[in-house]
Amino acid sequence: MATSLAEENYLKIIYRLSENTELGVSTNAVAELAQTKAASVTDMLQKLAEKGWVIYQKYQGVRLTPSGQKIALSIIRKHRLWEVFLVEKLGYNWDEVHEIAEQLEHIESESLIQKLDEFLDFPDRDPHGDPIPTRDGKMADQIYQPLSELKEKMDCVLMGVAKDSAVFLQLLTKLDLNLGAKITILEINSFDRSLQIQVNSASPIFVSHEVAKNILVKA
Amino acid sequence: MATSLAEENYLKIIYRLSENTELGVSTNAVAELAQTKAASVTDMLQKLAEKGWVIYQKYQGVRLTPSGQKIALSIIRKHRLWEVFLVEKLGYNWDEVHEIAEQLEHIESESLIQKLDEFLDFPDRDPHGDPIPTRDGKMADQIYQPLSELKEKMDCVLMGVAKDSAVFLQLLTKLDLNLGAKITILEINSFDRSLQIQVNSASPIFVSHEVAKNILVKA
DNA sequence: ATATTTTTTTAGTCTTACCTAAAAATTTAT
DNA sequence: ATAAATTTTTAGGTAAGACTAAAAAAATAT
Incomplete structure (x- = not known):
């Protein structure tokens, strides 16, 4: 199923907030990272739940399903590969690449990411030391x-x-x-x-x- | 003023249709390239006119203002530079790059395009032989x-x-x-x-x- | 010159993703 | 255990960008 830009950003945020905790992620926490209002988040969580990407129960917070997690990881993979490109190939500093990668991560093309990965010689960390998820959605632990x-x-x-x-x-x-x-x-x-x-x-x-x-x- | 993705695509289409003719571009012609309906085009033309990017008069077709043309040329510049990147650096064939470049052309970052241009060694033609507009919005004629x-x-x-x-x-x-x-x-x-x-x-x-x-x- | 056809515009809806204000549920404090 | 505070949800609206159906204008044909 196709994902909109807004949906992809929500899934990515929920993933990030889930990394630290086993519990569901709160509506307010998502709202803060999404730079939006809690009411808008509630709206979106209901839509994401209908599409099967999150488990959502009123007042109980939200967590990703395996398919939601897969989407989030693919966005993160793209984000981090593009960051490597920007720093290694275009000569950006590590503090300049985040915003541009936020845009590039939504480009849709399987082959593009494969070729980019190859062009960059299959890096496993981005310029900030974060692990790059593999093509099949596995991410190495942060070992530092x-x-x-x-x-x-x-x-x-x-x-x-x-x-x-x-x-x-x-x-x-x-x-x-x-x-x-x-x-x-x-x-x-x-x-x-x-x-x-x-x-x-x-x-x-x-x-x-x-x-x-x-x-x-x-x- | 900020441009939405839809607006950028309309301006690009109007530019393309203006290349051959001196007259205004017809609503139907735009609708066909935009893969949308004439009514939607009329809507959008009115908005573009309000923003000062096109001259539009009911039933008289549309033409770009200098500022609209500048936006169109910057999109075309980005499109063609990305196509060079895809073919020269990532090893794509010339028939595979159009759709991906359609997405990449909307990435917003002045510095990114400058650095990409430099990385590609300032090409002046894309992989299909089309001239790449310069940073200040000048495009060489098609001399072939x-x-x-x-x-x-x-x-x-x-x-x-x-x-x-x-x-x-x-x-x-x-x-x-x-x-x-x-x-x-x-x-x-x-x-x-x-x-x-x-x-x-x-x-x-x-x-x-x-x-x-x-x-x-x-x- | 008038009738017909084609093109374009208007009017009214729909969906997505957001908003505010108010209501409901939950959590925290007494 | 109840009151107060906080969080979350619902209800109702808005803007962008699309749609269909109908009206209006322009172009073409007789």
Whole structure:
């Protein structure tokens, strides 16, 4: 069955919100990410349920069916492959590609994605370190952990980010915190959980707990 | 002012229909290309006129204003650049790219098109030999002439096509009539104006007048 | 010059995806 | 356990872009 642009965006949002929890996703949570009103979300959830892409019961939140999940994963696959293209082939920075990929992810063509995948040499991570779902809808786990979970004196390598807003990524870039950066935790401030770290053996810098939470590293 | 997908497609169609004639474009002609009904076209023409992109007077047909033409040319530019990408970088054949480019042409990002143009090394023709409008909205003339206008015994090179439907392009490919093919006109049949031609010095073949009309060559 | 045919427009609906305001259900606080 | 606050749903509307049927204008034929 054909999916409209709006439907695809809803399925993608529901997928994202389902990643953390086993429970149903709330109407309000969807509304916030969709930048729309709760009433509109209720409308759409009913339509998605009729089409068999979500399980929806009034007041009980929503969860994806296998077919809904398959659609969501295919959108995410397209989004992430296009991001690789934009960065690797067109020379964009990692903070510039999200919005363009939001448009490109809705282009409909099986063969296009196959050829793009091949052209990019079958990448398995996007420029933010996120895994790219396979053609048959399997996505590797996020195997990296937030920098905020490490202890003092530990070394690690920056492998990804948990948030891809432009302002956040621009901050990281300014701090020389790019993919592959070597990080040493010098000290964790117990008062506000901010960290003093060393990036690629340069002079120490401070990052807030909020920032550290969104930096994914391999110990 | 922002343009919707539907508006962009109408402007593109009106541009195409204006290329041949100085007069206004008829409602029915637009309806046919837009694969919609005349009543829907009338609706849309009124909206486009309000936005200042076309001059429209009841029963008098429609023509593009400079701003409407600028939008149309930017869509055509995007369409043709994406076609070059699909053929040159992803390995598509020239008969497979039209529909995908119809989707890609609506992606909105100035920087994307600039970077794509650069990545493709600033092509000035698409895979069908059509000129690609420049960034500032100038399009080179179609400098090639239909094969059907040449005389017997003349030699020429295939530089483009005047029609990019998949069936037509597949026929050409089967006859080895690709971009750059060397053609010699052996004989023109005065009864039905069909031609006997030689392609790249192979054994002679016949092509109809209809086919010859849509093959563009450099003498 | 008038009648017929064709083209175009108007009028009234439909669907999608959104909205606001009000009602109902659920959750939280006392 | 009940009251208050919050969340969610329903009801009723709007705009874009399509549709059909009927009316009006223009073009063609007699």
